[in-house]
Amino acid sequence: MAQIVCSELTLGYEKKIISTGISFEVSAGDYLCIVGENGSGKTTLMKALLRLVPTMGGSIETSDGISHGDIGYLPQQTEAQKDFPASVEEVVLSGCIGRRGFLPIYTKADKIRAHNNMRRLGIDGLQKLPYRELSGGQQQRVLLARALCAADKLLLLDEPVSGLDPSAAAEMYKTIEELNRKDGITVIMISHDIGAALKYATHILHVGYTPKFFGTKEDYLKSGAYADSYRGEEKE
Amino acid sequence: MKDVFLTLADYFSYSFIRYALVVGVLIALSSSLLGVILVLKRFSFIGDGLSHVAFGATAVASVAGLSNNMLVVLPVTVAAAVVLLRTGQSTKIKGDAAVAMISVGALAVGYLVMNTFSMSSNVSGDVCSTLFGSVAILTLSKLDVWLCVGMSAAVIIFFILFRNKIFAVTFDESFAATAGVGVKGFNLAVAVITAMIIVLAMNLVGSLLVSALVIFPALSSMRVFKTFKSVIISSALISVVCAALGILCSVLLSTPVGSTVVAVNILAFLAFFCIGFVMKRR
Ligand SMILES: Nc1ncnc2c1ncn2[C@@H]1O[C@H](COP(=O)(O)OP(=O)(O)O)[C@@H](O)[C@H]1O
């Protein structure tokens, strides 16, 4: 059964339309990759799913036991975070912020949850270290652990490997695959890396191409969207 | 050395000097806490813009001959804070250009009004003390002191109660919003508190130097400290120590309070910069 169903979504800011006619659905355990060139509205789509930005038309429905608080988000890194004074532990714990309501402190359960997620991602030795002194790959793991603290049914990942060197990227992909296969977490990921998308995803959504493509990976390989956008690259 | 203490003891037998010290330290404490948020959120320019608006409002209020300037200056500055925050987030007008426009405009109008309509015989003296703080130690009424104590207490309680939310929103606004934190309300609260602190701090250091009081302690502590908690605590300490030292110096040397406090903050920044540099090299 579908966890998220989007139909005929129109996205934009103020009055400017960025993308229209986006339809897709995601079921429990799926691994959906969103591909498309820069500026085609991938990040905006993800923000719309999280209700951070309003949609201009169409509908987004969540069901199958998924509500607002079950979605974990890994945003694109911002410039300000690169020199932000914070320990790894502080960042990961902040994933529990939504669980607290008006309580001003984190509980014992939150701390255990944070440590479990750090262990799960192999960063449990780093908790006292400053976030800004970690490598890019470690920083992404910290942010992923934070997302897991917030929710563990559905993960929305916005370019989780951008800026990582190839080996760190490969490890990150492996970790995400494990979360999807072993723990049954539904993954929606934006990626520039079509090779990785085809390797790990079960479904592909191609935005920024008309007509937009949504379907299984196998169907995508036969589609015009794939042929027109990536035929050249494949041979390299 | 003994002389110095005797002189100080002498000064501190006056209640207005004690008031000035208490108020100065409280203002420094609350503005440094806020400064951490403003610096990390890249909002320092809003503090700067607001201090100019507060100058304009003070000029108008004093020319209009009001008994208590605060009643005009505070609401005007709070309103400006809300407007600046809105425009800062809109993509249509460039945020920094909007702030520059409003702040320079308020500065010009303020000076124009003071120069044209003021009944005072010493206009340039008035302008100077609004911009750079009073020349001698500030004289405060009991009401001013209680107002300061109340507002500082409010800021400190806000920080203690919301410290985790403050971290979550400053580190990553989008994430905090998805986790269910009311980011809009939070930003509004920060804007209002910024306006309040700037109006308060203007009494101590004058409107041009307010930003220094807000950003210096945070920048100093970030040279050396690397976790959010330690940055918050250390910038509060740095700010309190610098304010107390600055006020004492200004009493002893009869220098203007505001610029002395800022000068001490600059020295502290240089010291922390060097410590940070040495720590990095090792
Ligand atoms: N807050 C915003 N206000 C107005 N336009 C925006 C905003 N954020 C992004 N855009 C515009 O929307 C388009 C799509 O952006 P985005 O969703 O980030 O694309 P992608 O993630 O696919 O690279 C871009 O043209 C961008 O300039």
Ligand SMILES: [Mg+2]
């Ligand atoms: Mg993007």
